[in-house]
Amino acid sequence: MLKFYTAPMAPNPRAVENILAIKGIEVETISVDLLGGENRGDAFVGVNPAGQLPALVTPEGQVIAEVAAIAEYLEELKPDPVLIGSTAAERAHSRMRMRQMDYLVLSPMMMGYRHSEGAEFFGSRMRIDPAIGATMKLIGHDGLSWLDTQMEGHDFICGDQLTFVDCAVYPLVLFLSKVSQPIDPEMKNITHYMARCASHEVLGAKSL
Numbered sequence: 001m002l003k004f005y006t007a008p009m010a011p012n013p014r015a016v017e018n019i020l021a022i023k024g025i026e027v028e029t030i031s032v033d034l035l036g037g038e039n040r041g042d043a044f045v046g047v048n049p050a051g052q053l054p055a056l057v058t059p060e061g062q063v064i065a066e067v068a069a070i071a072e073y074l075e076e077l078k079p080d081p082v083l084i085g086s087t088a089a090e091r092a093h094s095r096m097r098m099r100q101m102d103y104l105v106l107s108p109m110m111m112g113y114r115h116s117e118g119a120e121f122f123g124s125r126m127r128i129d130p131a132i133g134a135t136m137k138l139i140g141h142d143g144l145s146w147l148d149t150q151m152e153g154h155d156f157i158c159g160d161q162l163t164f165v166d167c168a169v170y171p172l173v174l175f176l177s178k179v180s181q182p183i184d185p186e187m188k189n190i191t192h193y194m195a196r197c198a199s200h201e202v203l204g205a206k207s208l
């Protein structure tokens with residue numbers, strides 16, 4: 001059976017939980033004390049040397065970290081329901097969007113949080129410089145604003161079907177909007193998108 005290392009109320013693990021729930025994949029769940037720093041201790045770093053959650057361990061013992069890589073693995077394991085795409089063109093589109101979300105939206109917004117409101121918490125875990133927090137928030141705002149233009153007329157980030165990109169982006173943006181960067185109401189498409197995801201039977205099922 002797959003082993004899934006996760007933590008409650010953490011947005012990246014939640015992305016994988018969304019995919020597992022939508023695909024109906026059973027896993028052995030191992031909860032790691034992220035707030036207490038267990039993920040940075042020797043035992044967990046022995047599993048995932050990056051010291052972060054989520055991590056998935058295959059029945060063969062291979063460790064897969066990174067939400068996008070885990071999503072790809074799960075899609076091959078259980079293609080139905082499709083979350084990456086049914087054709088080469090659809091798959092290319094969703095992978096393009098995931099990459100754009102990572103570097104234009106999620107990474108700068110997360111850095112905006114870690115280097116400001118989260119500075120004390122993350123200071124013992126990684127290099128923190130409060131001088132860059134505000135700029136990262138502005139870059140993240142620009143990225144989300146660009147996504148707002150891309151979503152005009154679409155229900156989900158890749159078009160009209162929910163994909164793994166929504167499973168990943170929604171919990172991150174929701175979490176960051178609560179702890180650090182509220183959604184700018186000028187971003188009408190993003191505002192509607194967040195409400196749509198909140199009412200989705202899986203994405204909106206658990207709070208963050």
Ligand SMILES: N[C@@H](CCC(=O)N[C@@H](CS)C(=O)NCC(=O)O)C(=O)O
Pocket residue numbers: 010011012013034039040051052053054065066067068125
């Ligand atoms: N790029 C990674 C991000 C993983 C990540 O930032 N995980 C957070 C939880 S949401 C974490 O482990 N934070 C605690 C820490 O870094 O000590 C992914 O896609 O999985």
